[in-house]
Amino acid sequence: MPRPIRVLVAKPGLDGHDRGAKVIARALRDAGMEVIYTGLRQTPEMIVNAALQEDVQVIGLSILSGAHNAIVPRVIGLLREKEMADVKLVVGGIIPDEDAAELKRQGVAAIFQPGASLEEIVNFIRGAVPA
Amino acid sequence: MKTAERQFTTISGVPIEPLYGPDDLAGVGAARESSQPGEFPYTRGIHRDMYRGKLWTMRQFSGFATPEETNRRYHYLLAQGQTGLSVAFDLPTLMGYDADHAMSEGEVGKCGAPISSLEDMEILFRGIPLGEVTVSMTINSPAAVLWAMYLAVAEQQGVKWARLSGTLQNDILKEYIAQKEYIFPPRPSMRLVTDTIEFGARHTPRFNPISISGYHIREAGSTAVQELAFTLRDGIEYVDWALARGLAIDEFAPRLSFFFNAHSDFFEEIAKYRAARKIWASVMRDRYGAQTERSRKLRFHAQTAGCSLTWQQPYNNVVRTALQAMAAVMGGAQSLHTNSLDEAYALPGEHAVTIALRTQQVLAFESGVTNTPDPLGGSYFLEKLTLETEAAANHYIARIDAMGGMIAALEEGFPQTEIAAASYRYQCEVESGERVVVGVNRFQAGGQPIELLQIDETSAGHQRAKLAALRRRRDSGRVRNALDALKRAAEGTENTMPYLVEAVRAYATLGEICDALRAVFGTYQETSHI
Numbered sequence: 329m330p331r332p333i334r335v336l337v338a339k340p341g342l343d344g345h346d347r348g349a350k351v352i353a354r355a356l357r358d359a360g361m362e363v364i365y366t367g368l369r370q371t372p373e374m375i376v377n378a379a380l381q382e383d384v385q386v387i388g389l390s391i392l393s394g395a396h397n398a399i400v401p402r403v404i405g406l407l408r409e410k411e412m413a414d415v416k417l418v419v420g421g422i423i424p425d426e427d428a429a430e431l432k433r434q435g436v437a438a439i440f441q442p443g444a445s446l447e448e449i450v451n452f453i454r455g456a457v458p459a
Numbered sequence: 460m461k462t463a464e465r466q467f468t469t470i471s472g473v474p475i476e477p478l479y480g481p482d483d484l485a486g487v488g489a490a491r492e493s494s495q496p497g498e499f500p501y502t503r504g505i506h507r508d509m510y511r512g513k514l515w516t517m518r519q520f521s522g523f524a525t526p527e528e529t530n531r532r533y534h535y536l537l538a539q540g541q542t543g544l545s546v547a548f549d550l551p552t553l554m555g556y557d558a559d560h561a562m563s564e565g566e567v568g569k570c571g572a573p574i575s576s577l578e579d580m581e582i583l584f585r586g587i588p589l590g591e592v593t594v595s596m597t598i599n600s601p602a603a604v605l606w607a608m609y610l611a612v613a614e615q616q617g618v619k620w621a622r623l624s625g626t627l628q629n630d631i632l633k634e635y636i637a638q639k640e641y642i643f644p645p646r647p648s649m650r651l652v653t654d655t656i657e658f659g660a661r662h663t664p665r666f667n668p669i670s671i672s673g674y675h676i677r678e679a680g681s682t683a684v685q686e687l688a689f690t691l692r693d694g695i696e697y698v699d700w701a702l703a704r705g706l707a708i709d710e711f712a713p714r715l716s717f718f719f720n721a722h723s724d725f726f727e728e729i730a731k732y733r734a735a736r737k738i739w740a741s742v743m744r745d746r747y748g749a750q751t752e753r754s755r756k757l758r759f760h761a762q763t764a765g766c767s768l769t770w771q772q773p774y775n776n777v778v779r780t781a782l783q784a785m786a787a788v789m790g791g792a793q794s795l796h797t798n799s800l801d802e803a804y805a806l807p808g809e810h811a812v813t814i815a816l817r818t819q820q821v822l823a824f825e826s827g828v829t830n831t832p833d834p835l836g837g838s839y840f841l842e843k844l845t846l847e848t849e850a851a852a853n854h855y856i857a858r859i860d861a862m863g864g865m866i867a868a869l870e871e872g873f874p875q876t877e878i879a880a881a882s883y884r885y886q887c888e889v890e891s892g893e894r895v896v897v898g899v900n901r902f903q904a905g906g907q908p909i910e911l912l913q914i915d916e917t918s919a920g921h922q923r924a925k926l927a928a929l930r931r932r933r934d935s936g937r938v939r940n941a942l943d944a945l946k947r948a949a950e951g952t953e954n955t956m957p958y959l960v961e962a963v964r965a966y967a968t969l970g971e972i973c974d975a976l977r978a979v980f981g982t983y984q985e986t987s988h989i
Contacts, residue, residue, distance in 0.1 A: 342550035342566050344639025346987075347680050347766075350879050351886045353989045367987040368639055369562075393550055394805070394914065398565025422804065424911070442770035442803055443899045446890050 333457050334384040338366040338375045340403075341395045348420060349390035355446040356388075356453070372402040379407075379415055385457045391421040396431065404435045416456045420444070470724035470894070471682035472884070473847065479839035484846075496791075496832040500740035502733045502845065504791040505756040509832035510823075514542075516794035517819045518595060520762065522547030522572035523806045524918040526582040529572040533587060535809065539816055543625075545595040545796060546583070547571035547806075548605070553640045555601040555973030558922035567919035570806070571597075575926050576968045580608040581615065590618040594625040595670070595760070595794075600642040602629035603651045604972050606668075607959035626667040626716055626760070629655055632693040632865055633672050635985070636874045637679035642973060645866050647980035651955065653700045658956035660711045667716040669697060670760060676874075677720035678766045680882020683731045684848060686720060688855030689865075689874050691738055695856070696865040698747060708747045712754035721787040721795075722764040723779060729835060730844035732790030735759065737849055738856075761787035762796040768803040772898035773909050776800040781818050788822055789835055795819055801909050808912040872986065879989065926968065933966040941965040942975045949979040 337353045339346055346368060357363045364382050366375065379387050387407075391399060400419060407415055419431065420440040428439040438452050467475040476483075497507030506512055519536055521544075522529045533544055549571040551563035557575040558567045567573050574580055584594075589612065598605045606627050613623055631648040634641045641648065652669065659668035673690035681689070694715060701711050719735065722728055739757035743749040763783040768776045777800050784797050797815040799807030807815070823829055835841045862868045869875065888894035895901045941962040948958045962972050 342554050342556075342562060342640075343570075344634070344641075345679075346639060347678070347882055350989050351680075351883055354879075354883050355886075357989075363989070365987055365989050367985065393566060394569035395550075395565035424804065443896075445900075446886065 330459055333361045333386065333453060334364070334382065335361050335386040335388060335453065336364050336366065336375070336379045336382055336384040337388045337390070338370050338378070339368050339390050340370050340372065340375060340399045341391060341393055342369060343391070343393040343395075344368055345392050346390070348392070349388075352388060352390070352420065352446070352449065355450065359450040359454075361453070372399060372406055375403060376406040376410060376412070380410060380412065384415065386416045386418060386453055389417070389419045389421075391419065391423070394422070396421070396423055397427060400431050400436060401434055416453070418449075418453070420449070469683070469727040470722065470885075471684060471727060471881075473682075473684075473727065473844075479843050481839065483839055483843040494836070499744070499752075499755060501736040501756055503833035503836050505736065505758060505793075506832070509791060510788070510829035511831070514823050514829065515788065515792050516543040516593065517541050517816060517823075518543040518545045518760070518794045518796055519812055519816055520545040520547050520597065520796045521812070522549070523570075523912065524568040524572075524914050525921055526572055526574065526579045528918075530583055530585050530587075532809075533583075536812070536816070537587075537592070539813060540820065541816055543593040543595065543794065544587070546597060548596075548598050549573045550640075551575075552605070552969060553598060553600070555604075555642050555969060555977075557926060557968050557970030558919060559926050560970055563919075567922055568914055573918070573922050574605065574608070574969065575922065576929055576966055577608050577611055577963045578925065578929055578966065579922075580605075580612050584612050584616075588618070589613045589616055590622045595628070596626070597628045599628055599631055599634050599638075599640055600648065601969060601973055602627050603655050603956060603959055604963065604969055606655060607956065607963045610663075610960055611963050620662050621664060623663055624665040626670050627655065628672060628718070629669045630672045630693065630718075632696060632869065633675050633690070635869045635983075636676060636689060636693075637681070637878060638675040639985070641983050643976065643980040644983045645870070647976075649696075649700050649866070651976075652697060653704050654954045654956050656697070656701050656711050656714075657704055657706060657954055659714060660706060664714075667714050670716045670718045671697065672718040674718050674720045674762055676878065677722060677764065679878050680766075680885060681878045682881050683722065683724070683727050684851040684855065685874070685877055685881060687731050687735055687738075687848065688852040688859075690717065690719070691735065691742065691852065692856050692859045692865050694739065695742060695746070699864070702747075708743070708749045709751045709754050712743060712747070712749050713751060717757055717759040719759050719761050720764050721761045721783040721792075723767050723783060725782060725786050726841055726844055727848075728783070728786040729790040730841060730848045732759065732761075732787070732792070733833075733841075733845045734849040734852060736791070737845070738852060758793045760794040760796070761790070761792040763787070763798045765798055765802060768798060768800075769896060769899050770803040772904060773800050773803060775898050776803070777814060777818070780815060781822070784818055784822055785826070785828060789828055789833075791833065801911060804909070805911045806914070808910060810910070929966060929968075937965040938962075938967045938971070941967055942971060945972065946975050946979055949976055
């Protein structure tokens with residue numbers, strides 16, 4: 329049997345609005361993935377360390393506060409530093425188009441804006457992680 | 460599709476019958492209760508004449524970038540006919556961090572106005588007479604500190620505290636339940652809230668020291684009934700703590716205020732507001748023996764549902780907001796915030812916020828819904844829905860009573876898990892197309908670019924520079940003494956408010972004050988419930 333995809337769902341920054349992160353965590357779990365939810369107020373260091381320890385293939389960040397341009401590049405930098413470039417980084421939340429384009433250029437695998445369907449997110453992760 | 464196969468439910472999943480009539484109301488208590496607005500249990504409204512006497516307060520929640528920028532927006536809104544102010548603070552302020560703290564990186568001024576010291580508060584209200592304008596402040600964990608700053612600014616303006624009118628949100632329980640902006644553990648947090656209620660009862664008779672909030676519970680994905688039940692049960696918890704402090708019910712209950720969501724299901728929302736007044740009136744009279752009418756009247760602010768706004772086809776949000784605002788008005792709200800069409804993207808721009816305010820003005824002056832109180836009262840459907848909502852909320856309240864109260868319930872994760880389950884259920888309904896969201900899962904169309912408010916990255920630098928200059932300029936001995944005295948008060952049982960007022964007068968910063976309290980109270984980490 330193939331090993332299930334392992335995903336870390338993380339909520340960085342000071343914002344406490346975790347409705348989206350929790351819905352995504354549940355949807356990925358219902359889709360058969362193993363989901364680790366970090367809880368709130370994680371620093372980029374905490375997130376990357378958790379991803380390393382939990383040996384995940386995907387990190388999903390939920391950011392609604394507008395702090396994405398400060399947080400996401402730091403996560404990318406730490407993944408590089410720790411030679412974890414094979415871990416796919418996806419971001420969900422309120423990310424304006426122009427910021428989304430720039431973050432993708434820097435190495436984010438996908439960005440899901442408000443209204444993205446759960447199916448779309450599940451399918452993307454399935455397609456992005458080698459079986 | 461044949462109607463027999465189709466389920467008709469409210470947006471919260473409450474089944475709706477094909478038709479309602481007199482039989483639906485037979486045998487219920489309607490006859491023994493007054494059907495008059497302004498009379499117990501106030502189902503039809505807290506005033507006899509409602510909006511014929513006084514319109515609701517139009518209060519747009521606002522704050523961004525810097526205190527200077529926000530102050531300019533306040534002057535603009537007042538000039539446009541807004542009748543009260545409502546302060547949005549940024550995330551570092553909400554979490555008790557100064558603008559120059561490492562945790563504040565990337566967050567300063569993004570979601571509200573950054574207020575690190577009394578100096579920022581002075582700038583925020585420059586040229587705004589606090590004796591005349593009512594001000595609502597959305598701040599919770601460090602609410603007592605920001606309120607102390609507000610009182611100090613009033614003092615500088617020469618306004619007596621007894622004249623101040625406005626509202627402090629200060630509802631920490633819903634933070635643990637839903638919005639998650641907490642600093643300290645529940646019990647010391649409740650002590651701070653009780654300090655403000657007690658201080659308010661003595662010094663600010665026209666100020667609401669708390670706004671017990673369902674808004675955020677609903678935004679986190681709850682049903683209408685959960686929003687209502689958890690909010691009223693939170694209210695009961697605050698009352699119990701104030702009574703334990705030694706206050707008499709009628710000393711503080713008249714100044715308890717509430718805040719509800721105005722969501723998209725028109726009748727369900729109106730039923731929720733009517734049931735809220737009815738339940739609270741009974742709780743006050745029967746559970747607590749409140750004697751004065753003012754203690755028994757539930758007054759509430761409403762805000763249209765941020766979570767209903769769509770990123771797709773943002774102009775549709777104007778229509779959603781108008782309908783939601785109409786539900787709030789037909790439900791008897793005392794004040795109202797209408798969301799702006801661009802708020803699925805960002806904090807609102809000036810053009811968008813003006814349309815949102817105009818929406819309220821159209822409702823107030825053109826729609827005619829203000830001409831008579833509770834205009835839908837007597838509708839079989841609405842009356843039945845009100846009764847059902849009341850019964851379902853009372854059931855939840857009894858369950859939480861049986862758990863030992865709201866603190867015990869939230870420590871077990873009860874409301875959190877109920878909300879998460881409701882929110883997931885709703886999302887799955889949207890996913891399957893069973894629940895239609897116009898422009899998102901039906902009637903999709905291409906992009907509609909809108910102009911957005913940009914928060915300049917220089918705002919954070921500006922705030923940090925001001926803070927550095929303040930730290931050099933102030934009397935550091937006075938700051939140290941004030942913080943030491945505050946710590947001693949926090950360790951004991953004295954009311955902390957006078958010590959907080961002294962600390963902010965000395966220009967101790969928000970972060971320094973919260974650090975002093977963190978040292979005494981500790982901090983809170985939740986166990987996450989998915």
